[in-house]
Amino acid sequence: MSLIGKQILLYVFLPLLVGFLIYFFFRPGYWFIQLIDKREPLIALDKLSTIEKVFIFSGADFCWAFSFSSALFLWEKKQDRRFSFLPILILLILVGSEFIQRINGSGFTLDWYDVFAVVIAFCLTLVLIRRKYEKK
Amino acid sequence: MKKSKVVVLALVLFFYAGLYLATTKKDVCITGDCEKIFLVTEALRNAKSYVYSANRCTYRQGSDTLCIFVKDTTGVNWNALADTACLVAQDKGLLQQKIFIIKADHFPNDTVARKVCP
Numbered sequence: 001m002s003l004i005g006k007q008i009l010l011y012v013f014l015p016l017l018v019g020f021l022i023y024f025f026f027r028p029g030y031w032f033i034q035l036i037d038k039r040e041p042l043i044a045l046d047k048l049s050t051i052e053k054v055f056i057f058s059g060a061d062f063c064w065a066f067s068f069s070s071a072l073f074l075w076e077k078k079q080d081r082r083f084s085f086l087p088i089l090i091l092l093i094l095v096g097s098e099f100i101q102r103i104n105g106s107g108f109t110l111d112w113y114d115v116f117a118v119v120i121a122f123c124l125t126l127v128l129i130r131r132k133y134e135k136k
Numbered sequence: 137m138k139k140s141k142v143v144v145l146a147l148v149l150f151f152y153a154g155l156y157l158a159t160t161k162k163d164v165c166i167t168g169d170c171e172k173i174f175l176v177t178e179a180l181r182n183a184k185s186y187v188y189s190a191n192r193c194t195y196r197q198g199s200d201t202l203c204i205f206v207k208d209t210t211g212v213n214w215n216a217l218a219d220t221a222c223l224v225a226q227d228k229g230l231l232q233q234k235i236f237i238i239k240a241d242h243f244p245n246d247t248v249a250r251k252v253c254p
Contacts, residue, residue, distance in 0.1 A: 064152070064155060064159070067152075071148050072145075072148065075141075075144060075145055078141070112245075
């Protein structure tokens with residue numbers, strides 16, 4: 001497999017899989033999990049510690065943000081030129097996607113832990129992917 | 137930039153937009169408990185501008201907890217809001233609920249009032 005193929009697998013699809021598993025095992029109330037398996041959660045969320053809750057609720061956001069940033073940085077890597085606005089655009093989309101939930105009526109799920117998780121994910125991809133190929 | 141590269145970028149963005157929508161939007165509320173919660177949210181939001189939403193505090197089926205997420209607003213009597221939430225919940229068929237009023241803007245979220253509805 002080519003280097004870019006390995007990177008897509010590692011940075012894009014693996015985080016998505018981990019995020020899906022978090023939903024599958026801990027948050028089965030979502031419709032796309034109900035399509036596969038109609039069941040109750042394996043654990044009572046009100047009995048979890050804060051760290052466990054952060055993992056379950058913000059872990060999936062971290063995974064999708066990491067995957068999303070990686071996909072766009074890897075796409076940029078394949079181009080002939082660099083887009084200086086891309087990191088800002090990605091960060092805006094990630095943070096904006098959390099804040100837009102404020103105006104989303106009963107679907108409101110804004111959580112500061114989620115915002116923190118997506119920013120950390122973005123910073124990680126910036127260091128792991130973009131900084132690396134910028135140096136080359 | 138080649139056309140194919142733009143197509144790849146568009147596909148990537150579409151894929152993640154779909155993923156975002158799938159994980160943001162919860163169950164479709166047309167029946168049962170979910171519909172009642174939706175109605176409570178609508179009623180509270182219409183009555184009080186500082187109410188964001190009402191949700192079950194846990195995903196466990198048969199839960200009797202109602203978390204009311206509110207904007208951090210000064211001069212609001214949160215206990216009175218909990219009383220109002222009780223009345224609205226009862227009106228929508230949710231009896232003997234445990235109400236939690238939570239400031240959503242705080243990090244971590246701050247519970248400002250609790251009430252067990254009769």
